[in-house]
Amino acid sequence: MGSTHYTITPVSVGTLTIDKSQQIWGQGFGTKIDIPVLMFYVEGGGKRIMVDTGCSSPESAAKYHYPFIRKPEEDPTRALEAIGVNPGEIDIVVATHLHWDHCYNHELFTNARFLIQRTELQFAAAPFPIFANAYESTIAGMVPPYSKTKFEVLDGDFDLLDGLKIVFAPGHTPGMQCVVANTARGVYYIAGDNVGQYENLEGNRFGRPIPGINFINLADYYESFRRMERIADHVLPGHDLRVLDQARYG
Numbered sequence: 001m002g003s004t005h006y007t008i009t010p011v012s013v014g015t016l017t018i019d020k021s022q023q024i025w026g027q028g029f030g031t032k033i034d035i036p037v038l039m040f041y042v043e044g045g046g047k048r049i050m051v052d053t054g055c056s057s058p059e060s061a062a063k064y065h066y067p068f069i070r071k072p073e074e075d076p077t078r079a080l081e082a083i084g085v086n087p088g089e090i091d092i093v094v095a096t097h098l099h100w101d102h103c104y105n106h107e108l109f110t111n112a113r114f115l116i117q118r119t120e121l122q123f124a125a126a127p128f129p130i131f132a133n134a135y136e137s138t139i140a141g142m143v144p145p146y147s148k149t150k151f152e153v154l155d156g157d158f159d160l161l162d163g164l165k166i167v168f169a170p171g172h173t174p175g176m177q178c179v180v181a182n183t184a185r186g187v188y189y190i191a192g193d194n195v196g197q198y199e200n201l202e203g204n205r206f207g208r209p210i211p212g213i214n215f216i217n218l219a220d221y222y223e224s225f226r227r228m229e230r231i232a233d234h235v236l237p238g239h240d241l242r243v244l245d246q247a248r249y250g
Ligand SMILES: [Zn+2]
Pocket: 097, 099, 172, 193
């Protein structure tokens, strides 16, 4: 994994209320849960990296998606300021995937390289109808939030920096990518939406880990789980409130 150590700081930009069954396949129907919309700030070796960049305005989120609450301090710029980060100083933005709650606010990161998987960009342009809303790509009158982003397009795994890797991990979406970071406390796996909740890792009667209900290909999803378990000492889920219990990882 290299010798450089990184730290990982989760940053909340608001809270969605959704049905639990969306996060945990086959269970929790009718049970509402609050899930944070998270960005992850990664720092090490003199580099500053963002993994995902949050969602749209509270008004747009509530109009097109789910009930959404954003506290004033969860405004993306303010939330980054609170942890001492100036978005203009971010070197690299990794978009795990292009669902609406992961890829807004790119305009804040004025000096960053933006990395996406080719398969994700292709799928986002013309998703199956049941996923069109999640990508905001074919909602009447809307343009996708990443429409002005000049992406560097990746095809699979990518060694980003010493001690920091991008892992191609399809499942939740066709071009999902996760970030693996070497830290002083072991290898952390920033899982995006392949693992929404810690409960996905615990599994259920179908075994563990367990996917969410939103997936494109279960064979890929389970292969991505197997790789994750081989690589990771610790997994950071993409939408679990408990991720925020600790200010910083690594
Ligand atoms: Zn997603």
